[in-house]
Each structure stands twice: as structure tokens, then as C-alpha cells.
Amino acid sequence: MKQSLSPRPLHGLRVIEMGQLLAGPFAGCILGYFGAEVIKIEPPISGDPIRGWRVVEDGTSLWWHSLGRNKKSVTVNLKEQQGREIAKQLINGADVVIENFRPGTMEKWGLGPEVFESSNPQLVYARISGFGQTGPYAHKPGYASVTEGISGFRYVNGHPEQAPVRPNLSIGDSIAGLHTALGITMALLERQNSGSGQVVDVALYEAMFNLMEAVVPEYDGAGVIREPSGSTVTGIVPTNTYRCRDKKYVVIGGNGDSIFKRLMLAAGHPEMAENPALATNTGRVAHEVDIDAALAAWCVRHPSQWIIDTLEAVRVPVGPIYNVADMMADPHFQARGLFEQVEINGKPLKIPAIIPRLSKTPGQTDWPGPSLGSHTDEVLSQLGLSVDDIAKLHSEQII
CATH class of the missing domain: 3.40.50.10540 (Crotonobetainyl-coa:carnitine coa-transferase; domain 1)
Incomplete structure (x- = not known):
């Protein structure tokens, strides 16, 4: 100690x-x-x-x-x-x-x-x-x-x-x-x-x-009740958890405008990266299902560490889902x-x-x-x- x-x-x-x-x-x-x-x-x-x-x-x-x-x-x-x-x-x-x-x-x-x-x-x-x-x-x-x-x-x-x-x-x-x-x-x-x-x-x-973040003002100001959304966050796209080929999960946060472009290029979807309709978060929210489907299909074809290495190389926030054994073995936790x-x-x-x-x-x-x-x-x-x-x-x- x-x-x-x-x-x-x-x-x-x-x-x-x-x-x-x-x-x-x-x-x-x-x-x-x-x-x-x-x-x-x-x-x-x-x-x-x-x-x-x-x-x-x-x-x-x-x-x-x-x-x-x-x-x-x-x-x-x-x-x-x-x-x-x-x-x-x-x-x-x-x-x-x-x-x-x-x-x-x-x-x-x-x-x-x-x-x-x-x-x-x-x-x-x-x-x-x-x-x-x-x-x-x-x-x-x-x-x-x-x-x-x-x-x-x-x-x-x-x-x-x-x-x-x-x-x-x-x-x-x-x-x-x-x-x-x-x-x-x-x-x-x-x-x-x-x-x-x-x-x-x-x-x-x-x-x-x-x-509870914006739950109260969104309801009082606009009558919106925040609903459960699984592994996503309402109104912010893409940010989700995806299963990989090795059955492990990764979390990807690609909701910044420039980050989204880099993410979709790395995932092999230049048509989404350059689509003006997806250039802002508002547009991406409207197309959330399509974006998530593309990322889910990409992740399931590759091992989790490969996904992490690929996205870290292009500065996209990404990380694994750890259990306690993973935490205790991780050099950053140790350091x-x-x-x-x-x-x-x-x-x-x-x-x-x-x-x-x-x-x-x-x-x-x-x-x-x-x-x-x-x-x-x-x-x-x-x-x-x-x-x-x-x-x-x-x-x-x-x-």
C-alpha cells in the first residue's frame, strides 16, 4: 500500500x-x-x-x-x-x-x-x-x-x-x-x-x-418521454454495442461528424461516409437503423481485437466490454x-x-x-x- x-x-x-x-x-x-x-x-x-x-x-x-x-x-x-x-x-x-x-x-x-x-x-x-x-x-x-x-x-x-x-x-x-x-x-x-x-x-x-440528464426539460419543453433504447442512446447516432466474429462485443462511439466519416470509411461504406444526408447527427438519427445494420454486419465478420485496432488507427472511439478478469489483466488499469x-x-x-x-x-x-x-x-x-x-x-x- x-x-x-x-x-x-x-x-x-x-x-x-x-x-x-x-x-x-x-x-x-x-x-x-x-x-x-x-x-x-x-x-x-x-x-x-x-x-x-x-x-x-x-x-x-x-x-x-x-x-x-x-x-x-x-x-x-x-x-x-x-x-x-x-x-x-x-x-x-x-x-x-x-x-x-x-x-x-x-x-x-x-x-x-x-x-x-x-x-x-x-x-x-x-x-x-x-x-x-x-x-x-x-x-x-x-x-x-x-x-x-x-x-x-x-x-x-x-x-x-x-x-x-x-x-x-x-x-x-x-x-x-x-x-x-x-x-x-x-x-x-x-x-x-x-x-x-x-x-x-x-x-x-x-x-x-x-x-437523468435532459429527461425533465425534454418532457416539460417538448412533451417527449425518453424511452428505453437497448444498447443505444436516444438521439445520438451511431453509438452502440456490436458483436464480433469471436462472440465478444465492442462499443463504438462514432457520433461526431468527422468521426462518423472515418468510421464508415474504415467499415467499407464510403457511400455513407460521403452522404450529405448523414453529415450531421440529425440526419444520422433519421437513418439509425441503416447505419447500425451496416456496422453490425461489419463487426460480425471480424474478431473484436481487429475491429478495435482498425478503428483506433483512424481515431474512432472504440473499446471492449470487460469483465473483472479482463480489467485485472489490463496494463492500463495496472499503470x-x-x-x-x-x-x-x-x-x-x-x-x-x-x-x-x-x-x-x-x-x-x-x-x-x-x-x-x-x-x-x-x-x-x-x-x-x-x-x-x-x-x-x-x-x-x-x-
């Missing part, structure tokens, strides 16, 4: 991460990567469910080692009053708290943002939920799958006349986590001027809504440092680096996701609890 030349940009900030699964923990992972001290509060015995999700080795999810990196695991039973008092003390000593429980849960526990307005007025309080903290849907459970649907994202993702398709990822959670990290950093910057914190309210469906190696029980494990890439103060992985509760005694001793106090809390299953 690399070492930063200078303190990382969030060095000195203390973050309390309360919540589980993906959106909140991903936001905490980003902050910890760039230098914040992230204390993750987990329920005793079970911990965050992510610890047991998907591919499990030696009793722990491989995903956890990535998502839990750089965090200090502290077990606290929030169902008990003593546990909630410990959480309150930790939040009172923090710069940021991240929570992604259903709206009203933190208030029920006596840990809502209003509780800290006087005791910790500089606190940045980030809240993640399916539908936000206000409005008629605030009370609804909001998993990523549901919020991706209502956001409009799922509607445009798929093929016409077929069921909408979801990516095989919880993209709504990850996008919400990114928005949360951005909102927190903006609130911290504002705090430098005002001296006070604020609430950052992130809804999963709104984070996905933020990706850009997109994989970091950690050690788990004496065995090496690669996890993804986190962008953005900062030239002077880059982020880094200091340690992989820790074992459950491994930092509990250390963190609670900083609150002034004695060894005997901590032992008693353990025996009472408060921590």
Missing part, C-alpha cells in the same frame, strides 16, 4: 458511521480513504450484514475487506439506553455523523440532529434514506432497487417492449454514497466560514434522479493503480482503489475491513472509560 507524501485532505476529521449495508458505509469508506478517522458503530455479535454477503472466505465477505477499509469497528447495542449514551458521547466528539436508518429512527433513539445543536454545533449530520427525511414517501422503506425504479433510471434502462433491466450492482446505494461524501465535504467547507454544521439529506431516489493489495489472514487480496486521484494528497488503504469490534476498547477508553467499565459493558452485552 502506497504512502501519501502529505497529510490527506480529511486528516484530523472524526466521522461516526451509523448504519449498515451500502450507501452510508460507502460514503464512510470514501472519507476514510482520504484521511478521516472513521468509527463504524456496529451491533454486537452480528455486525454489519455486509460482513456475510456474497462471496465469503474464512467466515467473512470478501466485499467487507474493501468496504470496511480504514474504519475502526466499535460494537454498540443501540437498542439499550447505555448503548445509545455511548453513541451520543461519540457523536458529541465528532465532526461528522453518517446514518442511513429509516427516517425517525435516530430521533426515537434520542440521537437526532436537534440533540446536538447545542452540544456539538459544528457537527455535520449526514442522513441517507430511500426517499428523504421529508415528504409523503419519507416513511417508506427504500432499497436501491425500489428507488432506482421511481427515480426514472430503470425506465430508460433496457430494451423497448421488455421489462426494465437493472445493472447487476446496487448502483442506487453507490450513487447515494457518492452524493453523501460530496455533500459532507461541501458542508465542511461551509463550516470554515460559518463555524457551524448542518444536516445533509440524501435520498437514494434523488441521487439517481440526478443522473493507473486501480488495484491495491491487502493481507487477509496471511493471504494477499486485491481490492479496488478509490478515485478521485489527487496529485499532492492521494487517498490510500491503510488496513482492510477489520474484525468485528476490534477497536471497541481503544475508542471507548478515549471517552474516559476504565478497563473495568469496559469489561462490565462487555459482560452486559452493551458493547
Whole structure:
């Protein structure tokens, strides 16, 4: 693991991460990567469910080692009053708290943002939920799958006349986590001027809504509803995915006017390259079926790498469809440092680096996701609890 030349940009900030699964923990992972001290509060015995999700080795999810990196695991039973008092003390000593429980849960526990307005007025309080903290849907459970649907994202993702398709990822959670990290950093910057914190309210469906480009103005201004379009993008031609002779796929983006000419010449269609009716995107949209048919017929006659080499030689954007094995074997991914190696029980494990890439103060992985509760005694001793106090809390299953 690399070492930063200078303190990382969030060095000195203390973050309390309360919540589980993906959106909140991903936001905490980003902050910890760039230098914040992230204390993750987990329920005793079970911990965050992510610890047991998907591919499990030696009793722990491989995903956890990535998502839990750089965090200090502290077990606290929030169902008990003593546990909630410990959480309150930790939040009172923090710069940021991240929570992604259903709206009203933190208030029920006596840990809502209003509780800290006087005791910790500089606190940045980030809240993640399916539908936000206000409005008629605030009370609804909001998993990523549901919020991706209502956001409009799922509607445009798929093929016409077929069921909408979801990516095989919880993209709504990850996008919400990114928005949360951005909102927190903006609130911290504002705090430098005002001296006070604020609430950052992130809804999963709104984070996905933020990706919808021109969908709203096109509907409001022209009554146009963006429909699903398979592997193409509505109104931009040609940009599509084509199958090659070796059964691999390539993505070709030939929608620039001069790029289109070079593409069609390389594909053996000078009549299309020089056709005035296809000289602009508007004309190409009208002839999308013919252009795609010509490119599909060309690609299926040649191996994917031949297509890529041919088009790269004439400066047409083109690339393969990678799976994870392809990524990890690619020299560009390697050169850009997109994989970091950690050690788990004496065995090496690669996890993804986190962008953005900062030239002077880059982020880094200091340690992989820790074992459950491994930092509990250390963190609670900083609150002034004695060894005997901590032992008693353990025996009472408060921590």
C-alpha cells in the first residue's frame, strides 16, 4: 500500500458511521480513504450484514475487506439506553455523523440532529434514506432497487417492449454514497466560514434522479418521454454495442461528424461516409437503423481485437466490454493503480482503489475491513472509560 507524501485532505476529521449495508458505509469508506478517522458503530455479535454477503472466505465477505477499509469497528447495542449514551458521547466528539436508518429512527433513539445543536454545533449530520427525511414517501422503506425504479433510471434502462433491466450492482446505494461524501465535504467547507454544521439529506431516489440528464426539460419543453433504447442512446447516432466474429462485443462511439466519416470509411461504406444526408447527427438519427445494420454486419465478420485496432488507427472511439478478469489483466488499469493489495489472514487480496486521484494528497488503504469490534476498547477508553467499565459493558452485552 502506497504512502501519501502529505497529510490527506480529511486528516484530523472524526466521522461516526451509523448504519449498515451500502450507501452510508460507502460514503464512510470514501472519507476514510482520504484521511478521516472513521468509527463504524456496529451491533454486537452480528455486525454489519455486509460482513456475510456474497462471496465469503474464512467466515467473512470478501466485499467487507474493501468496504470496511480504514474504519475502526466499535460494537454498540443501540437498542439499550447505555448503548445509545455511548453513541451520543461519540457523536458529541465528532465532526461528522453518517446514518442511513429509516427516517425517525435516530430521533426515537434520542440521537437526532436537534440533540446536538447545542452540544456539538459544528457537527455535520449526514442522513441517507430511500426517499428523504421529508415528504409523503419519507416513511417508506427504500432499497436501491425500489428507488432506482421511481427515480426514472430503470425506465430508460433496457430494451423497448421488455421489462426494465437493472445493472447487476446496487448502483442506487453507490450513487447515494457518492452524493453523501460530496455533500459532507461541501458542508465542511461551509463550516470554515460559518463555524457551524448542518444536516445533509440524501435520498437514494434523488441521487439517481440526478443522473437523468435532459429527461425533465425534454418532457416539460417538448412533451417527449425518453424511452428505453437497448444498447443505444436516444438521439445520438451511431453509438452502440456490436458483436464480433469471436462472440465478444465492442462499443463504438462514432457520433461526431468527422468521426462518423472515418468510421464508415474504415467499415467499407464510403457511400455513407460521403452522404450529405448523414453529415450531421440529425440526419444520422433519421437513418439509425441503416447505419447500425451496416456496422453490425461489419463487426460480425471480424474478431473484436481487429475491429478495435482498425478503428483506433483512424481515431474512432472504440473499446471492449470487460469483465473483472479482463480489467485485472489490463496494463492500463495496472499503470493507473486501480488495484491495491491487502493481507487477509496471511493471504494477499486485491481490492479496488478509490478515485478521485489527487496529485499532492492521494487517498490510500491503510488496513482492510477489520474484525468485528476490534477497536471497541481503544475508542471507548478515549471517552474516559476504565478497563473495568469496559469489561462490565462487555459482560452486559452493551458493547
